[in-house]
Amino acid sequence: MKGELFVVGLSHRTAPLAIRERLAVSGEKLAEDLSALSKTSTMDEALLISTCNRVEVYASASDIAAASREVRNYLNGKIAPDAIDGHLYERVGTDAVKHAFRVASSLDSMILGEPQILGQVKTAYATAHAAGTLGTLLSRCFHRAFAVAKRVRTETGVAAGTVSVSSIACELAKKIFGDLHGRRVLLLGAGKMSETAARHLRKQGAQLYIVNRSPERAEELARVYGGIAKRMEDLAHELTLADVAITSTSSPDFVITRELMQSVQKARRHRLMLLVDIAVPRDVDPRVGTISNVILYDIDDLEKVSGENLAERLREASVAEQIVEGEVREFEEWRRSLVLTPTIVALRETFQQVVRDELARTTSRLSLREEDKRALERMGEAIVTKLLHQPLQELKRGAEDSDGAEMIAAVRKLFDLETSTSAQAVSNAEAAPAAASPQKKPT
Amino acid sequence: MIVSALFLVTASLYAIACVLYFIYTLRGEESLGSRAPAALFLAILSHVAFLVGDYAVAGHIPTTNIQQTLAVASLLIAIGYLVAMRKHKLAALGAFITPLTLLFLLGAGFGSNIAQVPAGVRSIILPLHVGVNILGIVAFALAFAVSIAYLLQERLLLTKRLGGVFQRLPPLHELDSLGFRLVTIGFPLLTIGIVSGAFFAARIDEAGSTFSMSHLTAYLAWIFFAAVLVLRIAAGWRGRRAAIGTMLGFFCAILVLVGYALRGMSGAA
Known part of the structure; x- marks a missing residue:
């Protein structure tokens, strides 16, 4: 277990969209790239995260410099040699673990607290798991990352702030119409965003109407949230009746054009209408916003609005950062204990082996009764225990702070413990990573 | 004398309410602006006293000239708003209504007891x-x-x-x-x-x-x-x-x- 964790990658903080979109990989390509990467001899483990905001390779290796070069070559290879070196960052050891925790908890996201990133990290984990490129360190690291993300979401208001765009849309509707009770809300497109919007609006007592390209999905959403599914052909009619419309289709073109909305607004007799376009690319022609008594908000507007309570969320984020710090410390303890346990086992085994060998040699020359032989064996064990008591105490104490690793390395070297016993212990730990809770100090 | 003093007090109270409503609208609940409805209520009381005084001096219902009409209208606007506010959440509207009451009242004070309706009418x-x-x-x-x-x-x-x-x-x-x-x-x-x-x-x-x-x-x-x-x-x-x-x-x-x-x-x- 000499390997160390590291991460090399780029994100919205370091690289422009033009570069990020050329590096992004998904689906089968992700698995292919991953196995190509892990075939290089330098890496023990590897995991590749690719979203529209970041591309990162997490790996463990003994020779980090070599492995890091390998990863850089892979990333540069997508554009040109050395093309993106200036955009790459690298974190090693504890910093890499912390980075993984922050990414999964959405503390490193463009929109602080946005919920999608966790799903994307989970996909990356599943892909790496299927490709067999995960070992003890990475699987433990990401298991903890998921737990950290959950804590951050439930224990802080970071996620509550964004609860996203859809709840801001709901708030906006309330500030325009007052009571939403009995208001008619049209959901155009039945994606993930619509679902959160549907939940919020339903809670406010709005009537939901759902129009979607695939009628089955519309029916499903209507069933779950108590709405009514309508056909795509009825769009103009439904727009005429609705007070609020939220669009989130994946259509590349405008679904609600200026001409459509002009005729709709005429039929509505210019009743006030709120249009919220949370699709990228947009579903509603921006010129629709100039039609009288139509209030149009797109995703940028909503994000701008949500930015107005940014201070509140930044405060929550600092609470989240503390959670991350605590979890990183626990991970490091576990990481050290991972080396400590086999070291203790091996140390004790080495000492006892010496006693056993010497006893065997001595007792074979003497004719002793069984009783006396056992007494001598007990004495030998007691000597080992007493001799090792102080060093083991020191080792265990050392495991709780960062000097521990050096001390463990020194002990292993002094007593030449780099043998099969430690490898055995590590593979045991690997078999049941969940069982090795970081809180439990190994004995 | 008392009547014109009451007029000045009423106008000042409306002005104070007006400023407080503006503070409320711009700053919110936490500010001094939360006192605005109380100031408006005091202004209304003073306003009623002023009208009663005016009536006592003039000896007739004070709506026979335009100034008195304005003074009554000003009072009713303020009362109408306070009543409506109890039902709806209209606190921020005070910033738009109190200037009107103040203007009406000042209009009323703009030369008093003139322009009696011609007797023939x-x-x-x-x-x-x-x-x-x-x-x-x-x-x-x-x-x-x-x-x-x-x-x-x-x-x-x-x-x-x-x-x-x-x-x-x-x-x-x-x-x-x-x-x-x-x-x-x-x-x-x-x-x-x-x-x-x-x-x-x-x-x-x-x-x-x-x-x-x-x-x-x-x-x-x-x-x-x-x-x-x-x-x-x-x-x-x-x-x-x-x-x-x-x-x-x-x-x-x-x-x-x-x-x-x-x-x-x-x-x-």
Whole structure:
């Protein structure tokens, strides 16, 4: 277990969209790239995260410099040699673990607290798991990352702030119409965003109407949230009746054009209408916003609005950062204990082996009764225990702070413990990573 | 003496309420502005005392000249607002209403006990004429304040500035329907006011007076308010257009009052 964790990658903080979109990989390509990467001899483990905001390779290796070069070559290879070196960052050891925790908890996201990133990290984990490129360190690291993300979401208001765009849309509707009770809300497109919007609006007592390209999905959403599914052909009619419309289709073109909305607004007799376009690319022609008594908000507007309570969320984020710090410390303890346990086992085994060998040699020359032989064996064990008591105490104490690793390395070297016993212990730990809770100090 | 002191106290209290309402609208609940309704209530009490004093001095119901009419209308606007506020969440509207009450009151103090209605015009229809006109102008004044709030709120929404002021103003849709309701109330009153006014105008004409600007602006106001109502029903003119129509109508109605006040003064001169 000499390997160390590291991460090399780029994100919205370091690289422009033009570069990020050329590096992004998904689906089968992700698995292919991953196995190509892990075939290089330098890496023990590897995991590749690719979203529209970041591309990162997490790996463990003994020779980090070599492995890091390998990863850089892979990333540069997508554009040109050395093309993106200036955009790459690298974190090693504890910093890499912390980075993984922050990414999964959405503390490193463009929109602080946005919920999608966790799903994307989970996909990356599943892909790496299927490709067999995960070992003890990475699987433990990401298991903890998921737990950290959950804590951050439930224990802080970071996620509550964004609860996203859809709840801001709901708030906006309330500030325009007052009571939403009995208001008619049209959901155009039945994606993930619509679902959160549907939940919020339903809670406010709005009537939901759902129009979607695939009628089955519309029916499903209507069933779950108590709405009514309508056909795509009825769009103009439904727009005429609705007070609020939220669009989130994946259509590349405008679904609600200026001409459509002009005729709709005429039929509505210019009743006030709120249009919220949370699709990228947009579903509603921006010129629709100039039609009288139509209030149009797109995703940028909503994000701008949500930015107005940014201070509140930044405060929550600092609470989240503390959670991350605590979890990183626990991970490091576990990481050290991972080396400590086999070291203790091996140390004790080495000492006892010496006693056993010497006893065997001595007792074979003497004719002793069984009783006396056992007494001598007990004495030998007691000597080992007493001799090792102080060093083991020191080792265990050392495991709780960062000097521990050096001390463990020194002990292993002094007593030449780099043998099969430690490898055995590590593979045991690997078999049941969940069982090795970081809180439990190994004995 | 006491009466003019009361007038000054009332005007000062309205001014204080006005400033506090502005602070509330800009700063929110936590600020000094939360005292605004209390200041307005005190202003109303002082206002009532002022009117009672005025009545005691004049010896008749103080609605026989334009100044007194304004003073009563000012009081009713303030009371109407305080009552409406209890039902709806309209605290931020105070910033638009208190300036109106203050202006009406100052208009009333603008030379007192002049422009008595010509003796020949006095009849039982006069209290009706004055009464409906006061109530009408109160409804329109409130509608005017609501319309300003509507336009401001719409502006904030369209420019995507959803900060504190936006949060404190009532929802856009409520402002629109409230404005509409107030115009619906004011319009029949204005109609009766104009018809009864035409009746007096005929009598004054006999007495030698001529058709004045006031009549023209009264008809203009009537046309604006009629347009707000009819176009809303017939052509769906709501929101911004209705708000602008309401403001224009109120502006004309104010011109009528100003016209009367000026004529009263020149008559007194």
